[in-house]
Amino acid sequence: MGGTQGSVLFFGLLVIISRSLANEVPTLETSHSTTNATSSSSGHETAVISTLPIVSWKWHHVSEPYLVALWILVCWLCKLVIEANHHVTNIIPESALLICAGFILGGIIWGADLQQTFKLTPTVFFFYLLPPIILDSGYHMPNKLFFTNLGAILVYAVIGTCWNAASLGLSLWGCHKGGAMGELDIGLLQYLLFGSLIAAVDPVAVLAVFEQVHVNEVLFILVFGESLLNDGVTVVLFNVFDAFVTLGGAQIDAVEIIKGIISFFVVAFGGSLLGFVFGLLMCFLTRCTKNIQIIEPGFIFVVGYLSYLTAEMLSLSAILSCVFCGVCCQKYINANMNENSVKTVKYAMKVFANGSETMIFVFLGISAIDKTIWVWNTGFILLTLLFIFIYRFIGVFIQTWILNRFRLVPLEFIDQLIMGFGGLRGAVAYGLAVMMDENKIKEKNLMVSTTLIVVFFTVIVQGIIMKPLVKWLKVKKATESELTLIEKVQNRVFDHMLVAIEDISGQIGHNYMRDKWKNFEEKWMMWLLMKPSARKKQDHVFNVFHQLNLKDAVEYVSEGESRGSLEFIRNDSAIIDFKKKLGEDIFDTMPDVTADTSFDHGIVLPDRRDPVPSVSLEMHEQTMNGLREMEDLNSHHLLQEHLYKGRKQHRHKFSRNHLTINTDEDEVQEIFQRTMRRRLESFKSAKMGMGPPKIISKHTKKEQQKAPNGMKRNSGDEDFEFSEADSASGYDPSYSYRSGGGIENPAFMADLDPVVPVQIPPWLAEAELYSGAVSPSQRAQARPPLSAGDLRRLAPLRISTRSTDSFMMADIPAAEQRRDSFDLPPPPPPPPSKDGRHQ
């Protein structure tokens, strides 16, 4: 592919440029620029100038940031090239390809420079490249899954890592003593140190490889959680053995060992605690940042990074701190922050994490191309590989066997295999290896080489094998689809059920604890950490419903749009306005949406008064501008809320009454009927009628036919008829009605197209007609609770329509007004006889 080759050439060129530029720093020569990137004329770096230089070459001025930026660009271009062809990435994981790209780049640099000017240094790695990845993992950690399996994860992380380190160190030492490695100047302690740094499963590698395999969540969380939490152990072990190596073998006595064990607890728990503290700090911050929503997202990154650095400063486990910071604050931050901020944080984190991961792998590849570090000792390297592999499997099997006796759902053998196979080592091991002091550890280069080979083996070879292995072993995959509403509801029911059963059977179990935690959380933590407005919205089931509604609404809008903007324009400026407002409402106000979501959209309709139809393709523009427009929406909202409340209270009484089945539905229908009748009457007076009374009676007749239970189907069909005949009239009168109410809407007066229902944008028609979808097919499928049809898609709209009407009532002569404020009088005392309905 020309494109690929071109880009390869291009960044190869860039690399050469950077190298040559870097070389110029010490020499201060004018560049022999091999590229067109430099546009400056020659300028001597001497301080003495004889004439005014028009432009000058200021490489040394920008060298450092320039190189950094250039390298970032190069790494990301590698990723671009690699991802160009999915056939390759399906077989070979991206991380492996990135390492190979690193090899190539390293080769180029080596060839040009004869030394490796760019390597993955521990400082850069641990301070700049690793934190974004860890922060991202913590922030996006599936909390429930994580804490449910926390016991198993801890066992694997702590005991597993210790086992790996000890077994590897001792085995290698044994082999050394046995002469398998030839002459090496490594003592037992150094073997143990080496073991400790190579034992840890690496989160970056695990993420990179497992990401494309999609194993089931439990398996994933076990491996991934282990890779994160074992940092606590790794840090301790590494520091302990490092100190021991420095102290020398002689000074190690029981005290030191005990101190080592204590330091483990301090480091691990201290790190976690620190993470929690920073997480709480973050929550507090987001609680107060209402007025600076624009930089809200920034706080997350800064505080997260600080948690990492603070732990590093206190020699606690930085990874643990960062992880728990993210884990702790997820929920509250997402509740407190503006919807846009939440999205920003999410995407920015992904950018940083992914970018860092790319750079890590590329640089790992580059760092390998360095003759100075390579020391080859067949025995050492091969034995290390072998032992790592074997001991990982042994460790996993033994631990799982123990764990299965305590787990509710035991881990299957296949899962254990994958877990053992998924013990990937990565850049953390390399970073630690490079950090070793070569004065103390003579064979540092050997260890670094071995580490590199291990890392490459696990990432490349095991990465390639992982996918086919998973398929071959038929490992349970992750559930792809989003949960349906019913599944979510049912999950909740299960939760409650389990708590109850645990209570009944008199034992304190998992669920009991979780329930207690939830109660505590609701009572104290939410009060402390969440904005009051956010607290109200915490209902899970409602949130799911809300999301689904929004999804539907957006779908409708885009459906309508794609069907032809002409229709949109011609039919209803109101629709367009609605879209405008809807856009605002949805995209701006989502976090501010209280439980009375539906009423936000009631605000839409006042805008319909706008006589000038405007096609709003600029939904985004609206969202940009609409940040602070809530104030004037609020007043409408207040009114809406106020109007509705009466109804709600009333409704509440009635929904409890089991005897009158479908009361809700009846009420809703009834109100709608009244509204429609009113409109029809006004329409009749304003225009040539379409026989509204006929229609009304048809409807009422049907209503009477409706049996309380189960003849719902019929009513559905009849409503269909009603609406069909009435569609246009039902639709238009509302506007003419408004015009009757003193609002001239020239756009509509001319636009009465009585016959074709198609004209009416389906969702609007639904809202208006209130009894279901317009198109026959949809109607035929209409469920007995007709309101379901529109409620399903347009609950906000429907209500907005309704409330708008009541809102519009304000313009109507008071006589009608009383009658029309359907919100207040309870339907059961059937409103005036014009109804004729049974109730």
Place this chain on the structure above:
Amino acid sequence: MGSRASTLLREEEIEEIKKETGFSHSQITRLYSRFTSLDKGENGALREDQVNFRGFMRTLAHFRPVEDNEKNKNVSNTEPLNSRTNKLHFAFQLYDLDRDDKISRDELLQVLRMMVGVNISDEQLGSIADRTIQEADANGDGCISFTEFMKVLEKVDVEQKMSIRFLH
């Protein structure tokens, strides 16, 4: 055995319960002592609902974790009480209050009302209920039958979500 004979657990009963529910001997005795501590009135039943110990055990048996060797042991025709189908049936019955083998919109509404906070209006709840029914209702009768219920939840890991560890 005295006036409290009916309330003491006899060996044969334990055996029966064991066969029916699959609990172990120690679990049954332990649960029996729990039952008696709940049954303060010493009626042999809890409250006026007349849940006797057998019923108590039967309900609890639904929540036993599903074991692999269960499939081998159980030679009888009936499924063990803690099979997936029976678990789901139990869950289904929580909704289906009038026992007509269908979850109607109102029954669902009731359950939902119990599960959500006060901030959600009945109308919204109604929409949620409608939407939920719509997702599950295959034959379009506006109610969820047990088969539909099972189908919708086929991806859910019921065995895990509806089991607790019973102490031995």
